[in-house]
Amino acid sequence: MPELPEVETVRRGLAPVMEGAVITAVEARRADLRFPFPERFAERLAGRRIAAMGRRAKYLTADLDDGTVLVMHLGMSGSFRIEVTGESSLPGVFHHDRSKQAAHDHVLFHLDHPNHGKVRAIYNDPRRFGFMDLIARSGFDQHPFFRDLGIEPTGNALSADYLAARFAGKRTPLKAALLDQKLVAGLGNIYVCEALHGAGLSPKRLAGSLTTKNGRPSKHLAPLTDEIRKVIARAIEAGGSSLRDHRQADGSLGYFQHQFAVYDREGEPCPKPGCGGTVRRIVQSGRSTFHCPSCQR
DNA sequence: ATCATGACCTGTTAGC
């Protein structure tokens, strides 16, 4: 499910109830998700206070008061929801039908928050491609999860020069290059399709074709960085995209899917003014790519 | 080294 904007939306939803809260208990209802939970997972979390909720690429992090970091990845279908347990006064908290989602509730974090009282954060993940781990804050950047990750697409590091350096000599299609978390971390299938359409670049074009002989950026790279930055920012603003199950932590739906130009719009007219093309679906590296062959060259 | 592919799992939907 979640690319960077969805994970960031989850982080923003969890932060108000998790930051500053003490974890009173954790229930892991099975031994593994994609990977086994770390040794003594629940015991190591119990009693810890959460100092801050963070995000790196598509990873959610919770910094604990003992120097460990709870790392969480939502995989394809992971989501969180918040439930108030007592007479807590959280405006707009998700009042859901518990029986509906309980089937795949795998981890329950029981929290005690100084302002909100007793609250639970519940991790649900039907496909179980998500995972959780505990690592040391001191070794965070060197940890295998994070060591090889590329830059965040939201910050100043993303530039035409950066992409030119990383694309140089690459024979892989632009679509695959942008999905590679070692180059730009956090982009996924939706937002790569959208950014390439915005930039008017074909997903089939070889990444290396966007650099000049001496490794300088071609004229297409500045617009591409702009489109990446823009689509990610707009999607975060919209609370992410709700294709089937992504929700904000308060239960409301993200609505960026209504702004897709090409993703999941096969057969529809290209929305670019004056283009007149038709959105097509192709398969690249085993995954759907949506693009407009008329205006993406 | 680089790249494309299948595997991991379950749920939903398109098509017959």
Next chain:
DNA sequence: TGCTAACAGGTCATGA
């Protein structure tokens, strides 16, 4: 209506 096949936001291990 009911069955089956294809497909889904991600990543990792494989083999060419």
